[in-house]
Amino acid sequence: xxxxxxxxxxxxxxxxxxxxxxxxxxxxxxxxxxxxxxxxxxxxxxxxxxxxxxxxxxxxxxxxxxxxxxxxxxxxxxxxxxxxxxxxxxxxxxxxxxxxxxxxxxxxxxxxxxxxxxxxxxxxxxxxxxxxxxxxxxxxxxxxxxxxxxxxxxxxxxxxxxxxxxxxxxxxxxxxxxxxxxxxxxxxxxxxxxxxxxxxxxxxxxxxxxxxxxxxxxxxxxx
Amino acid sequence: xxxxxxxxxxxxxxxxxxxxxxxxxxxxxxxxxxxxxxxxxxxxxxxxxxxxxxxxxxxxxxxxxxxxxxxxxxxxxxxxxxxxxxxxxxxxxxxxxxxxxxxxxxxxxxxxxxxxxxxxxxxxxxxxxxxxxxxxxxxxxxxxxxxxxxxxxxxxxxxxxxxxxxxxxxxxxxxxxxxxxxxxxxxxxxxxxxxxxxxxxxxxxxxxxxxxxxxxxxxxxxxx
Numbered sequence: 001x002x003x004x005x006x007x008x009x010x011x012x013x014x015x016x017x018x019x020x021x022x023x024x025x026x027x028x029x030x031x032x033x034x035x036x037x038x039x040x041x042x043x044x045x046x047x048x049x050x051x052x053x054x055x056x057x058x059x060x061x062x063x064x065x066x067x068x069x070x071x072x073x074x075x076x077x078x079x080x081x082x083x084x085x086x087x088x089x090x091x092x093x094x095x096x097x098x099x100x101x102x103x104x105x106x107x108x109x110x111x112x113x114x115x116x117x118x119x120x121x122x123x124x125x126x127x128x129x130x131x132x133x134x135x136x137x138x139x140x141x142x143x144x145x146x147x148x149x150x151x152x153x154x155x156x157x158x159x160x161x162x163x164x165x166x167x168x169x170x171x172x173x174x175x176x177x178x179x180x181x182x183x184x185x186x187x188x189x190x191x192x193x194x195x196x197x198x199x200x201x202x203x204x205x206x207x208x209x210x211x212x213x214x215x216x217x218x219x220x221x222x223x
Numbered sequence: 224x225x226x227x228x229x230x231x232x233x234x235x236x237x238x239x240x241x242x243x244x245x246x247x248x249x250x251x252x253x254x255x256x257x258x259x260x261x262x263x264x265x266x267x268x269x270x271x272x273x274x275x276x277x278x279x280x281x282x283x284x285x286x287x288x289x290x291x292x293x294x295x296x297x298x299x300x301x302x303x304x305x306x307x308x309x310x311x312x313x314x315x316x317x318x319x320x321x322x323x324x325x326x327x328x329x330x331x332x333x334x335x336x337x338x339x340x341x342x343x344x345x346x347x348x349x350x351x352x353x354x355x356x357x358x359x360x361x362x363x364x365x366x367x368x369x370x371x372x373x374x375x376x377x378x379x380x381x382x383x384x385x386x387x388x389x390x391x392x393x394x395x396x397x398x399x400x401x402x403x404x405x406x407x408x409x410x411x412x413x414x415x416x417x418x419x420x421x422x423x424x425x426x427x428x429x430x431x432x433x434x435x436x437x438x439x440x441x442x443x444x445x446x447x
Contacts, residue, residue, distance in 0.1 A: 063373055063420035064413045065380035067287075068391055072413060075405040157285035164384065171288055184295040192292060196283030203282070 003186045010177055010187075017173030018194065024091055024169055025156045031095025032155070033148070036102030041132065043103070044110045054103070061100035066161050069093050074165045090162035094155055101151050109144035110136060146210040153202050157195060170194060230402055237393030241419070244311055244379040244389055249372055251315025252322055256371075259319060260326025261352055274323070281320035287381055289313050294385045310382040317378070318371045325367035329360035334441040359439045362431065369427035373420050380416070390415060 001009070042054045061069070070093040077084060077092075084092070113136050121131035163172035174191045178184045262274040281289070293313045294306070304312065333356045341351030383392035394412045398405040 060413075060417055063377075063424075064416045065377035065391070067377075067380045067383070068394075068409055068412050068416060071391075071394075071409045072406070075409060079406050154285075157283075157288070160285050160287045163287075171291065175291070178295065185299050188288075188292045188296050191288060192284050195285070195288060196280070200279060200283050203279075 003183070006181070006183055007186055007190055013173050013177060014170070014190070014194070017168060017170040020087070020167065021156070021159045021169040024087065024094065024159045024162055024167065025152070027091040028094035028098065028155050028159070029152055031091065032098035032102045032151070035095065035099035037106050037137075039099060039103035040106030040110060043107050045128065058100045058103055061097055066093065066097050066158060067164060069097055070161055070165050086166045087162070090159075090165050090167050093165075094158065094162070097158075098151055098155050101154075102148060105144050105147040105151070106140070108147070109140035112143060113139045143213050146206050146213055149206040149209060150203070153199050153206065156202075157199055160195075227402075230397065233393045233397060234390075236388055237390040238415075240307065240382075240387055240389035241376075241379045244307065244314070244382055244387065245372075245376045245419075247311045248314035248318055248375040248378065251311065252318030252371060252375060253368070255315065255319025256322030256326050256368075259323035260330060261357075263323065263327040264330050264352075266348070278320045278323055281317055286313065286317045286378055287384070289317065290381055290385060306382070306385045306387045310379075310385055310387055314375055314378045314381075318375050321374070322364075322368055322371045325364045325371070326360070328367075329363035329442075330356060332363055332443045333359050334443070337441050359442050361434050362438045363442060365427060365431045365434065369424060372423050372427065376416065376420055376423065 039054045039057060042050050045051075070090060073089050073093045073096075074086070077089060117135050117139065118131060121135045126134070159169055160171040162169050163175060166172070168176065170191060174187050178187045181187075259274050259277060262270050263278070265271055265274075284292075290310060290313045293309050297304070297309065330352070337355055337359060338351060341355045342348070346354070379387075379389050380391040382389050383395060386392075388396075390412060394403075394408050397403045398408050
């Protein structure tokens with residue numbers, strides 16, 4: 001079978017792998033966005049004790065390899081009685097790792113909101129939680145969208161790590177197919193093409209968003 | 224886990240390969256970053272384009288995918304390297320691509336007047352870049368360089384997947400053999416990587432202090 005014919009014949013398996021990749025990315029991002037927001041809020045509110053824990057959390061998960069983190073989740077969770085599927089373990093690992101990054105993005109966004117907004121909120125008699133929810137966070141959100149978008153793309157690419165904990169996403173599927181057919185070159189090149197063709201346009205979009213956000217900020221300063 | 228000579232020996236071998244791989248990858252990545260970063264602000268569209276192809280190509284997939292590709296495909300097209308060399312090569316190219324973005328951004332952040340000043344003194348474009356613009360750009364690059372250096376450290380754990388006996392693979396083997404339990408072993412491994420990252424951060428902080436003397440008011444610094 002020629003290379004092209006072979007690649008065409010495995011398209012359904014590759015498509016399945018891609019679906020799992022996208023699912024893992026989406027679920028991981030959901031975790032990263034929620035956990036990261038919590039961590040960022042803790043840091044911005046400068047809660048005693050918890051703030052330090054948050055700072056250490058971010059430093060720890062940024063400085064340690066995702067691969068080892070995944071191993072830890074895979075082996076440690078069952079010991080505490082949490083038995084999850086390999087897919088969920090991977091998603092948790094991805095989500096927690098990227099929550100350290102999204103927390104920093106959120107923090108930058110939250111700190112950019114002018115101090116006056118906080119004061120206006122408390123002058124209206126709102127409690128901190130309400131100020132955050134109704135005033136600060138909505139204003140913080142727009143400028144950080146490109147940053148979060150970048151991490152979404154990174155997570156899509158790093159979903160490949162899940163192949164190490166027996167999840168058959170794109171890389172795992174490719175390895176499996178290559179091991180049985182020995183067509184390493186064709187399969188791995190196709191793998192690279194798939195990742196590139198999805199991540200590069202997305203990163204171009206994010207760059208456009210960045211430029212628009214920067215222009216918006218300049219216009220706001222001018223008016 | 225008994226700290227038998229076997230365990231100690233394995234751990235030291237693992238540590239050695241981790242450190243060596245990190246250092247070699249950085250030695251490859253940072254020179255590439257400067258070269259590619261400078262090429263990316265070249266006047267020639269072809270040069271800029273080639274550099275862009277390199278950077279965007281590497282950034283298109285994650286390092287684990289590129290490592291597997293290099294490990295499986297390169298031998299089939301005749302390029303046979305030992306696993307450590309392949310790993311260092313891939314990590315260096317990946318780190319170089321990301322760090323070159325920092326170089327490019329920092330060079331572009333230097334005020335246009337500095338470029339013009341150099342050219343008006345009839346310095347060649349390369350002299351202008353190297354002796355006027357680049358030194359002013361360096362403090363801006365360093366934070367991202369720190370991230371790239373730590374990414375190199377984290378990347379060495381990937382080399383465990385291509386049969387390099389660095390720390391992660393050592394932990395794999397010790398766990399498989401039964402000398403240590405996987406959960407506590409990998410937990411300890413995380414702590415070890417964290418501790419290894421601290422000197423990198425300290426070193427970068429020292430470097431930032433040292434290059435602070437090149438900090439000029441002609442650089443648009445991002446409001447942190």
